[in-house]
Every structure is written in C-alpha cells, then in structure tokens.
Amino acid sequence: MRRGRRRWATLGITAAATLAAGCGNAQESANSAALVPESALGDLLLSARDVQSMMNGAPLIPQPVDSGMDDNRNLLPNLNCLGVWHPGESAIYGGSDAGTWQAVRRQLLRAPGNDQWRSSVVQSVATYTSPDTARDFIAQSADRWAKCTNHTVNITLNDQRLPRWRSGDLDISPDHLRMPISRSAGAATSSCEHVISARANVVIDVLACAPGTLEVRQASQMADLIASHVPSAG
Template identity: 30%
Template sequence: MTLFVSHSSQDKAAIQDLLKALRDARQHVWVDETLGGGDAWWRTILEEIRGCDVFVFALSNNSIASKPCQAELRYAEALRRPILPVQVGPVDSMRLTPLAETQVIDYRNPTVDSGIQLIEAVHELKDKLEPLPSPLPEEPPVPFAYLMRLGHTLADPELSARQQAELVSELKAGLREDGADPAARRDIARLLSKLRDRPDVTYQARNSIDALLKSVDEEPATAAAAPITVPGAPAEPESGAVTADGADAAPPHAPKVGKSHRPRARWVIAGGAGLAVLIAIVVVAVLLLRPKPGPAPVSLESILLSDAEINSITGTSNMAKTPDNQGKTFKDVSKAVDVSPRWCMGVLYPGADLTYEDSGEKQLDWAALEDSGGWVRAGEGNHHFVDQAVAAFSTRDQALDFVRRSANEWAACDGKTVTATYLDNGRAYTWVVENLTGHAPQITQMYRQQGNVASYACQRVLQAASAYVIDVKVCGDHITDQGSVIAAKMAVKVPKSAGPKF
C-alpha cells in the first residue's frame, strides 16, 4: 500500500519520527522531499494523491496555514481518499482545524503505544478505501502560481514603468497574503531584488521595492524592557560624593590641619551652592528651550464632510451615514472581498488594509454614506454611494510619498477589467477601470460598471494635504468630478501645521 504524507516544509524535522515508524512497519511512504516547484512538481503531487491508499496529514499550525497542504487535503477529500491526521506540532485550536471531526493521533512524543495506534489506524483506513470518483474532481491550481508568472515576466529584456508598477503591486499583495509561508516569502524577496537590480528600474519602483524588502527582512519588534526601580535604601555614595542631606561623606583631599568638621562644612555648603546654581541653569534652559505649545490635535472626524455637504455636492437629498459604515482604522477589505486583479484593490476601496498597512499612517477615520434604506454595495441597483476617509501621517513628505506610491499602483490598473467578489454572499461586481489622471499631490481615476446601461460609475480621488491624505470614492449614475469637489472641501478643513500631534 502507498501512504501519501502531506506536511509543511517547516515541519521536516518534526515528521522524521512519523516517517520512520511507517517505514519500519513496511509501509510504502511517498513524501515530497526532493521535488522543487512549478507545474511538474504539482502534477506529480496530485498524481501521488490519486494513487495513494491512505492520505496522512502531518497536523500542526504550520500545515494548517500552508496553502499547498490545504490544497492537498481538499483534493484528497474530493477523491474520497481515507484521511489520517497525525499531530506532529503545536495546534492552537483543534476545533478550528478542517479535521476537527476526525480522530487525530498525537505523535509529537512517540511511544510504543502511539506507534501501535498509528499502524492500526493505517490498516483500518486502508480497508475503507473507495474507488476514485468518476469523473475526477477538478485539480487544484498550482500554489503560488503567480510567482512563477511574475518570474517569467521579469525575464523580459525590457519592462515599462507601468509593467514595473504592476509587478511591485502584485508582489506587495502576495507578501501580505502569502508572507507567512517561508518559501513564498523567500521567493517574493528574490523577485523584488531581481526587479530592483534591473538597469531599467524606475526611481519610483526602486523606492517601493526598498520599502517592501525592509518589511520582508524585519522581524516583529519587541519592546525593550525598561529599567525597574525598586524602592529601598539609597545606594552607598562613592568617596567624595555629596549626599542630599549633607551626611558624613568626606570631601576628597580633606585638609589635615585645623578642626576636622570645618572643612567638611565648607565643602557641603559650597557643594549645595553649586548644586543650586546648576539647578537654576537647568531650569532656565528648559524654560527657554521648551517648545511653545502648539494647537490642540485635530480630530480626523472633523475633516470628514457632513451628510448635508455630501448631498449638496452629489445632487441627492437622502444620503446619510450609518453607525455600521464608520470606523477609525483601516478596513479589513481583503478579508471581506476578493478583488481580481488583487493589486487593484486600492483603486476600488478607500481606507483599505492592503493599501494602508505598513504605509506609515498614524491614524485613519472613514465614513460611508448611502441612499436611505440600509446598506447596499456600490453597483447594486444604481444607488448613490460616497466613501470618504482621511489618514494622518507624521510629516508632509510621508503623505506626499504615499500618494506617489499609490499613483504607481493605480496606473497599473489602467484599462483593466476588475472583479470584486464579496465573500459573504458570493455576489460579484465587474468594473472597467479608466486611465489614471493627475499626479501627486492629487490623483483621480474613474471606473464604470460593466454591462450597466445606466452608465453607473465611480470616481476615486487621493489627495495629500499637509501631513494628511484624503481618500474619496463617489458612485452613481451621473458621476463626473464630484469626488474632486468632496476632496477639495475636506482639504480646506485640514490644519496647516507641519503635521498632526501624536
């Protein structure tokens, strides 16, 4: 019989006891130990899964998070292969695994009993083997196939600025989605380095790549432990030190002539006077150098336009914010909607996590307005929709640089047909993106709903104002440049100081 062992590449050491136990029991084991990647590698794996008698899943946090492992498991289930989960590493919550209802053999610390249990389970499952279904289920796609495609693109002798921006955007999205996988993270870093080192790389692409590579290299920061002060007796003063209460600390080189207490008294008095002068100097310096109090920190919510202002600009009368459509951090858009191509997410959604995460923004506030009657997504029933957001950065340069980088990413979507599929109900909306217009500090882009006879469209506007970034989307059946008007009115409310106070 053939056993297929599915495991994470991070668990190679952890599965050695499992492999030895199976082989010692004269089981024929197939495990991916020498193959590389690509189509041929994946075809071989799928062929071995189809031919196995028992599918052994090496269960751990690593395999649960691994895209290849999960694809292998789903394919084995679709093929009706007997599944044997064997725990080889820590699992945060067994109830949340895809094998929660399947009996799991704990093989983290192998014993004679667990070895017997393992082999007995293999034989029991082998007896339950069913014929392959006919027709065969659809084969899962090659994991991280987009990395191979991008590698082929990078082999081209010439890449336009638009192609480079598209590559950077897709690798950034891949880093967010697949960065937890060590192999994918390494491949993404290699592709970024390969693009950065090209002779035709643009200045903008190089800057974006450097920022991404820095995030690849950095480990999660841990705060350094602060010194701990324990109340108690003061430390014994060094020889010659002046104590706070003028205690018996002998001055250096105390005179040997005259009464012993007189020189000590003079020393303490002189020391006290010197200390007083020093304190006075420090106090004066602090008062002189202390920065003048600046204006109170601005509330980001105060920069957002009111319902009345929005209705006036869009020519509507019943658009309003709702409690569910407001927030004070970037939106987890990537967890709610699948955008294809995914690097165009920032074009469709203001305040999106994929756009603002690791951007350097310090605060973000957003609010969406819609026609009365409850939440309806843009593109549904030609309803009017406005999404406004404002993000605070530490400096003007950071805000301006964010718009510059976004311009490259938006330009990569020029002329693209973009589909947004919502994960809660499977509804999909398809948009045709027009060309980017403008450059930092303000960029705009229109996109229209495909097949909509009412010419339903949305305008996106991104504008740097002082140390803030204004992020707007306005949708409807009569949209021209209302988004720019909204952004301009928001910019008027931005304080003209060097930046927000954090």
C-alpha cells in the same frame, strides 16, 4: 583696539548663532503646529448634508464613522487595483504600527435600499507622522494605480456577482491622484470618481458614485473641500 574688535566680533557671532537657533526652533514649532492630531480627524469629514448637496441632492444615509481600515483583499487580491477599487484598504495603507499612518476616520454614505451601490460616497482621512510621509503614500499609490488603468474587474461575493468594474485613465498632479471608474450590472450603469490627495500630514481618500454615464467629479470637489479645512504650514 584689536582686543575690542575681537570681543565685538565674538559677541556678533554668538548673537547670530542665537538668532539662527531661535529661527530654527520657531520653524519646528510652526511645523508641529501644522500637524493634524487624531483628535481633529473626525471634524475633517464632510457632513451628510454637505455630501448630499454636492451629489446633487441624492438621498444618502450616513453609516457610522469607522476608526479602522477596511480589508477586502479576499475579494480583490490584485493590490494594484484594490486601492483604486475601494478607499481605506489595510493592504494598501499597511498597519498603523508599521510607521506609516497613525489614525484614520472613514465613513460610507449610500442610497437607501438595495441599488447595487450606484449612489454612494466613501470619505476617508488618515494622519501620518509628517507631510513627507503623507506625500510618500501618494507617490507609492501613483505607481500602483498606473498599473490598473483601463482595467476590468469582476468580483463575486456570497456567490453573487458584484457590478462589473472598469477603471479609466489615471490623472496625476502634485500630491493628487484621480481615476474615473464605471460600474455596470445588466442595463444599470453608474459612474464613479476616486481621488486621493495629501494636505499637511493628512491623506484624503474619496470615492463618489452616481447612476448614469455622465462623468462624476464630486470626489474631487469633496477632497478639495476637506483639504481646505486642513491647516498647512506657512
């Protein structure tokens, strides 16, 4: 009887170990399936029609989708404010070979003509190696953005001064940052909202600006809509 009990006990332990291993493999497969590949990034960007609708019908001309980061550190060397001022900056995200982001799709939509960028949207999505590394970027950005609240920036490009830029208070929630921004050039004023968030292994980065002094919330709405298209584990 004792030998039989030992044999059944051994079989039970083996079965439990096999079941645990199977569950672990299933979880790994589920997590891998939830990762967004580079090939799916372009589909996450909102259409020009969706963006215009969310911007209250403002006519916005979509520019070609860019597959690289931007680099404006020569205009704004203050890295704490650079990431607030403009989405998708290489000095903030780092190089794709540095083990951070893997791929990016970035697009500008702006009003026709020269309106000093008063009506514009920049949407950007970048994949990371894992959800944890995407969330780490949000945490790092929170530290930088916190050092650029209620800050005024004057930038000159080709001997011409760009609209004066002033940030507001930083709003932090889990995996989500929001900063209101105002731009002014003479009597012309525009209001902006910059939002970054993490969903699965994707960092979503949206800046929306509209003429006037009314608070802009469309960047949050766009970021949420993009996030709703990103699969998540569970």
